[in-house]
Amino acid sequence: MAILEIEDLEVHYGMIKALKGISFQVEEGSIVALIGANGAGKTTTLHAITGLVPSSSGRIRLGGHDITKTPGYKTVEMGMAHVPEGRRVFSQLTVYENLKLGAYTRKNKQEVAASLEMVYGRFPRLKERRNQPAGTLSGGEQQMLAMGRSLMSHPRIIVMDEPSMGLSPIYVNEIFDIIAQIHREGTTVLLVEQNAKKALSIADQAYVLETGSIVLSGDAKELMDNEDVKRAYLSE
């Protein structure tokens, strides 16, 4: 069953059509990669899903519910969490406070405490630094915090925007390992990445965006062997 369905989505910035009617689906339990160059519309697609930009036409469904006109903050409670581009941790708050904000929509204190233990177990460095302001963490640690924070809402699907951006190669590998692990434990992932090679290597399905349209889609492993994809995105 598709947990996230995008149907004929169009977004305009003034006169400019940034998304020209794209459609794709994210199956429950899968990792779906959305790849494409700068300006292809990846971030716009995510912003439309999260309600940061209004869509001019089309439908977005989350778990079968139409969320096209739903205020963005309500979709967190409906099971969608985010790892935003550039991490966007709350730099003046501590690691612990950041994680607690990740669980903002949850009421049950025991469940939140259990999630916190789970996140600390997965990211021991966050536990070590729990009382430190998030702004003092390194880039890789902030990325881990952003991921841990997204897990705190106990999501069905996590939308990750360029999680490897600006990280050293060691951290990039670690981050992708973590994404694969989160997925193995049952969370669906929609992954938007410029690092197409890495993204395709862990994804099940992939969609290639170019100037506001989906030009290619299919099994991630097959796309990796596609000559056009190789030439344009895998720099071979």
Next chain:
Amino acid sequence: MSFISYFINGLSLGSVYALIALGYTMVYGIAKMLNFAHGDVIMVGCYVVFVTVINLHLPVPVGILLSILICTALGVTVERVAYKPLRGASSLAVLITAIGVSYLLQNIALLIFGANMKTFTSVVSIPPLKLAGGRLNITGEALVTVASCVVIMVGLTAFIKKSKAGQAMLAVSEDKGAAQLMGINVNGTIALTFAIGSALAAVAGILLCSTYPSLTPYTGAMPGIKAFVAAVFGGIGSIPGAFVGGLLLGVIENLSKAYISSQMADAIVFAVLIIVLLVKPTGILGRQIHEKV
């Protein structure tokens, strides 16, 4: 002895400035706007107490409660009607709107109550404290004002540090987009901030008018500006900064009045502000603001 007495009166006046400055600084922190109508909420709060307690002879606590409720509703309404539609507009447009709201409130008060000064009666009924064999006299108003300010300050700090809504306020003030991705209702959080700021303004107004019992439609304007100065002085956006800035401002103002010149007091206050900002542009407790690239 007289120095201590001037100092304590300065603390009392400073507490009022601090309470008003909290509203300025919280709203600035979260909505990144200067709400110049904030001072006029004080005046509305005072008129509510005037009408309910002095005209309608309702008990003082009822009058205070009504004043807080009406100011809270007013703050939220102003935000909703005047500022919310301008979210994303240039800060100049918001600033001008705030000045417009300020004039609107003053003129509505003028229409209803006229320009004549109303004599306010103190809502404080505790007797003055006589110390040092009667040579040091601290008024009940000063005691209540300083105590209220400290209690509110401690309560507010705990609320922001410990409560979910308080943490949401910090999150929204740092990054609205990221806060929304956490499931925080950003508009609701901004409205809550206006509500708290306006409630504090009502309290500040009642305390101010209890100490200086004259009420006109312009009563809130000058304390509003001074509190804004206090907020900038302490570092705008910083809650402890508003507290420190407010108290310092009140003390400086009162000591200047006592020892230098009562006409010059305001000039001295603003001169001190200019010096502080020259030395430390972010204010006493203000943080360096890092522009995101």
